[in-house]
Amino acid sequence: MSSVAAAAIDATEVIAVTASVRRFLEDNFLLEARAASLGDSDSFIEHQVLDSTGFMELVAWLEEAYAFKVADDEMLPENLDSLTAVAAYVARKRAAAA
Amino acid sequence: MNHDGRLDASVLALSPAALEAEATFIARWLRETVGGTLRRKGCVVAMSGGIDSTVCTALAVRALGRERVLGLMLPERDSSGASGELAARLAAHLGIATERHDLAPALAALGCYTMRDAAYRRVFPAYGEGWRSKILLTGGLQGGLNHFRLVVRDAQGQEFDARLGAREYLEIVAATNMKQRARKLVEYTHADRLNYAVVGTPNRLEYDQGFFVKNGDGAADLKPIAHLYKTQVYALARHLGLPAELCGVTPTTDTYSLPQGQDEFYFALPYAQMDLALWALDHGFGAAELAAALGIDEARAAHVLADIAAKRRAARYLHAPALTARPVASVHAHGRAA
Numbered sequence: 001m002s003s004v005a006a007a008a009i010d011a012t013e014v015i016a017v018t019a020s021v022r023r024f025l026e027d028n029f030l031l032e033a034r035a036a037s038l039g040d041s042d043s044f045i046e047h048q049v050l051d052s053t054g055f056m057e058l059v060a061w062l063e064e065a066y067a068f069k070v071a072d073d074e075m076l077p078e079n080l081d082s083l084t085a086v087a088a089y090v091a092r093k094r095a096a097a098a
Numbered sequence: 099m100n101h102d103g104r105l106d107a108s109v110l111a112l113s114p115a116a117l118e119a120e121a122t123f124i125a126r127w128l129r130e131t132v133g134g135t136l137r138r139k140g141c142v143v144a145m146s147g148g149i150d151s152t153v154c155t156a157l158a159v160r161a162l163g164r165e166r167v168l169g170l171m172l173p174e175r176d177s178s179g180a181s182g183e184l185a186a187r188l189a190a191h192l193g194i195a196t197e198r199h200d201l202a203p204a205l206a207a208l209g210c211y212t213m214r215d216a217a218y219r220r221v222f223p224a225y226g227e228g229w230r231s232k233i234l235l236t237g238g239l240q241g242g243l244n245h246f247r248l249v250v251r252d253a254q255g256q257e258f259d260a261r262l263g264a265r266e267y268l269e270i271v272a273a274t275n276m277k278q279r280a281r282k283l284v285e286y287t288h289a290d291r292l293n294y295a296v297v298g299t300p301n302r303l304e305y306d307q308g309f310f311v312k313n314g315d316g317a318a319d320l321k322p323i324a325h326l327y328k329t330q331v332y333a334l335a336r337h338l339g340l341p342a343e344l345c346g347v348t349p350t351t352d353t354y355s356l357p358q359g360q361d362e363f364y365f366a367l368p369y370a371q372m373d374l375a376l377w378a379l380d381h382g383f384g385a386a387e388l389a390a391a392l393g394i395d396e397a398r399a400a401h402v403l404a405d406i407a408a409k410r411r412a413a414r415y416l417h418a419p420a421l422t423a424r425p426v427a428s429v430h431a432h433g434r435a436a
Contacts, residue, residue, distance in 0.1 A: 045408065048411060051408065051411070051412050052235075052243070052244040052245065052246075052408075052412075053264065053267070053268065055243050055244075055245065056245055056246070056262070056263065056264035056267055057264040059245075059263075059264070060263050060264040060265065072261055073242075075237055075242045075243045075245055075261075076241070076242050076243065077241075077242070077243060080243060081243070
């Protein structure tokens with residue numbers, strides 16, 4: 001599991017991050033159609049939205065967009081393998097840094 | 099192979115009679131394919147000293163005769179000296195003609211090393227002369243997401259490692275893929291010159307899992323052992339009576355300057371276990387049975403099976419020919435177009 005401690009998560013922020021990540025997927029991977037039909041909790045792996053290179057690009061984008069480092073032991077499906085997981089992970093990271 | 103519901107190394111074992119039948123089948127197919135389908139007069143094989151190119155070269159000689167097989171040795175700056183020695187030993191054993199091209203000057207002129215080293219230096223700014231490097235794949239077997247790490251060793255022998263960012267990873271791979279593509283350029287130059295076909299040397303594990311460079315080592319006119327598991331390729335090498343030092347070589351990528359096993363770079367497990375995992379997946383066995391067969395825990399076996407499926411999906415792009423917006427019947431009617 002993530003080493004980031006669970007912290008109070010702002011629901012508005014989760015919604016905003018979810019929308020941002022969805023836009024990133026659409027813009028970066030030419031996946032307009034597939035990203036549009038992707039449910040918030042659908043696995044990127046199972047729905048073949050991201051492969052290992054894709055996850056590396058997602059991590060690079062998260063680090064730049066939200067100004068934090070993804071630790072090696074946070075490279076987990078629980079943190080990164082769905083829109084919901086990413087949004088919650090980002091919220092936890094930002095809450096921990098605040 | 100009748101496995102009777104078993105899952106152990108015996109499912110991949112071939113008897114001496116089966117190995118002889120397989121060698122005869124492949125040799126006949128090679129002869130018919132080169133002369134008939136491809137209408138070429140012989141074969142070019144790039145010999146890395148590894149087991150796959152060794153067996154392919156021996157099979158080509160069995161099929162076509164030693165005078166119709168040209169062996170190529172194509173080292174570059176990061177090749178191990180052992181690769182060339184093993185290839186020379188094979189050429190002497192088989193009595194075939196060889197050509198040797200040092201690709202380092204061409205690769206340097208194309209920017210292979212400078213592009214790669216610039217990406218390395220963004221991760222380790224001190225990287226320079228006398229340092230060595232390799233890339234590791236990690237994460238998947240620990241239940242995490244697969245990602246790549248760069249390992250470097252400085253001139254004093256101290257090692258450092260760091261997770262690679264997407265941009266650095268892609269640039270390093272793009273630069274090092276030049277090596278396989280430069281080799282293919284030379285292979286086709288000799289094939290054109292002699293009116294020969296180019297033999298590709300992947301085993302089943304590599305072919306299935308996409309362990310090759312598109313339009314690099316993945317490019318070939320024929321791939322005679324793509325259906326054989328790596329374990330079986332070793333067995334075939336022994337059956338063909340090849341020198342012991344060639345039959346026992348450990349698979350490496352021979353692409354990076356630090357010693358690097360294929361199971362560090364691409365495969366989740368050593369090849370014999372990967373063979374069995376691939377076989378298990380294709381024969382309907384699950385994680386529990388694979389775990390028992392390999393002596394690993396079930397969660398790890400599940401990760402191995404998931405990883406095989408993921409790599410198989412990623413390999414579709416590598417196998418795909420150039421796609422056309424509409425079919426061109428006159429071309430596509432004769433099989434897969436380039």
